[in-house]
Amino acid sequence: MNLMNFIKMHGLGNDFVMVNLMQEELPGDLAALARKVCHRHYGIGADGMILILPSEQADVKMRIINSDGSEAEMCGNGIRCLAKLVYEYKLVQTPFITVETLAGIMGTEVILDAGDQVQGIKVDMGEPRLLPESVPVLLPGKQAVAQGLNVDGNRVEVTAVSMGNPHCVIFVPDAAAAPVTTLGPILEKHPAFPAKTNVEFVEIINPGEVKMRIWERGAQETMACGTGACAVIVAGVLNNKTQREAVVHLKGGDLKIHWADNNHVFMTGPAVVVFEGRYFL
Numbered sequence: 083m084n085l086m087n088f089i090k091m092h093g094l095g096n097d098f099v100m101v102n103l104m105q106e107e108l109p110g111d112l113a114a115l116a117r118k119v120c121h122r123h124y125g126i127g128a129d130g131m132i133l134i135l136p137s138e139q140a141d142v143k144m145r146i147i148n149s150d151g152s153e154a155e156m157c158g159n160g161i162r163c164l165a166k167l168v169y170e171y172k173l174v175q176t177p178f179i180t181v182e183t184l185a186g187i188m189g190t191e192v193i194l195d196a197g198d199q200v201q202g203i204k205v206d207m208g209e210p211r212l213l214p215e216s217v218p219v220l221l222p223g224k225q226a227v228a229q230g231l232n233v234d235g236n237r238v239e240v241t242a243v244s245m246g247n248p249h250c251v252i253f254v255p256d257a258a259a260a261p262v263t264t265l266g267p268i269l270e271k272h273p274a275f276p277a278k279t280n281v282e283f284v285e286i287i288n289p290g291e292v293k294m295r296i297w298e299r300g301a302q303e304t305m306a307c308g309t310g311a312c313a314v315i316v317a318g319v320l321n322n323k324t325q326r327e328a329v330v331h332l333k334g335g336d337l338k339i340h341w342a343d344n345n346h347v348f349m350t351g352p353a354v355v356v357f358e359g360r361y362f363l
């Protein structure tokens with residue numbers, strides 16, 4: 083019987099099965115394995131599976147497989163978990179860790195307190211992609227900002243942004259009452275998004291503070307989404323609703339987001355190791 087060692091982690095309740103493949107390989111179909119591993123009753127239970135692999139371009143390589151088996155370009159909560167794991171398990175000896183992803187090479191900083199304990203992780207999430215063809219989204223113009231989508235005959239105003247993965251941001255008066263589980267899955271698979279999309283519902287508390295809920299591509303509603311929080315602040319600035327630096331309140335907790343003057347988006351937040359285990363393949 084083959085065993086897979088794993089570490090269960092979460093970033094604000096967005097949880098992952100972390101697999102260290104720096105010295106070993108995983109056999110077979112990753113999509114099928116992720117569906118089994120992420121199953122909340124028959125498996126370990128998680129929103130996704132994150133593989134840590136060797137890289138020729140960075141300290142490590144990250145692959146993120148959603149619970150439905152689809153592979154994503156990037157994962158904000160997941161990369162914070164990876165950075166903490168790589169540092170605390172001494173896969174690298176520095177708190178500044180570069181990570182190769184399908185969305186490019188990301189820089190992470192493990193923030194330490196005076197006692198060398200991990201306080202949080204700051205990630206340079208790179209530049210947002212605003213051209214519709216870069217999201218991708220089938221909407222006109224140079225930016226898909228505050229444009230109307232036809233959803234079953236109704237007009238839904240959306241702002242579409244990519245952080246390497248696609249995001250459809252909708253501003254609502256009350257995030258707690260937003261139609262996350264009804265409109266979310268419809269927009270996730272809407273024909274305007276050829277690669278499907280993550281869907282964010284955002285309530286503006288003030289220009290420096292927002293509240294959001296998320297329907298994730300390939301993972302349904304989750305407690306938090308790091309790339310989604312970045313997309314929300316980019317969309318907030320583009321719609322003149324938020325400052326470039328703001329706190330994003332998610333179901334699972336808060337992220338600090340800063341769309342800096344160098345056009346890079348920085349995200350700061352926690353990551354937690356919950357348990358270690360062995361999974362019977």
Ligand SMILES: N[C@H](CCC[C@H](N)C(=O)O)C(=O)O
Pocket residue numbers: 096146148153154155156157158159160247248280298299300301306307308309310
């Ligand atoms: N479901 C996402 C990947 C995970 C992103 C999210 N968990 C985050 O923290 O950024 C997608 O298919 O693009």
